[in-house]
Amino acid sequence: MPNDDMISQQPAQEKKEREKNLDKMRQKKRRELVAKKFGKIVPIHMLEETKARLEMIAKKTAISRKEHNAAEKRSSVIAELVNQYYIDNLLAYEHENSELAYNTYNKIWQANFQGKPADVIARQLNKAGTRIPYFDDKSGKIVVESGKWKKDDIETFSDTALVIKIIESNEKNTKRNAK
Known part of the structure; x- marks a missing residue:
């Protein structure tokens, strides 16, 4: 026979499990939207020294960025550098x-x-x-x-x-x- 502690823990565990599932669905939807807008996410492997330089560039080039984490910031800086190169060297x-x-x-x-x-x-x-x-x-x-x-x-x-x-x-x- 279940005791009172087991019964009181069950709704808390169910709630935690529901929240975990909702979070997974939200993340999946976000990944799908990002993939739809920008294409498949491709990891960019770089040396730690290169990442450090990229962070330094980010501090100089980030005007009004709203990125939330390091990966988003690096991605924005790479896009900015590509655009700057295009403007300076390829654009007529x-x-x-x-x-x-x-x-x-x-x-x-x-x-x-x-x-x-x-x-x-x-x-x-x-x-x-x-x-x-x-x-x-x-x-x-x-x-x-x-x-x-x-x-x-x-x-x-x-x-x-x-x-x-x-x-x-x-x-x-x-x-x-x-x-």
Whole structure:
């Protein structure tokens, strides 16, 4: 015959087991969503020294990251480095507005790398009279205006993936309209 201690432990064990199963299902769903959005997760093996360097780069390049763990941070930094390499070495920017966007990106990236806050970067660009390239969704081109740089503008040009998208769209639409 079961005693009172065994009976009182049973609901607690069942609750713990339910929570464990729910956690497994949640993790499975998250993995599936990540795989659907980014593709299959591929481990990147690297030396401890390389990981340490990657962490140092993360501290310099992480502008407004929301990653929760070291693996997510490393993944974001690798994506950032790939995008930076692409912008600097492979991306064509033949149109003058594309070149202005690229040069502006470089100024902002350097200031971010130096650890300057967005509002300080905006003040410096305003003081220097740097024109603001922005993306016109309707035409798919970069339009340049003279105005006041804002924190949002700095955040836009701190996002390498977005800068690539803007310049590629501008180049494509500029060439299409030239024909």
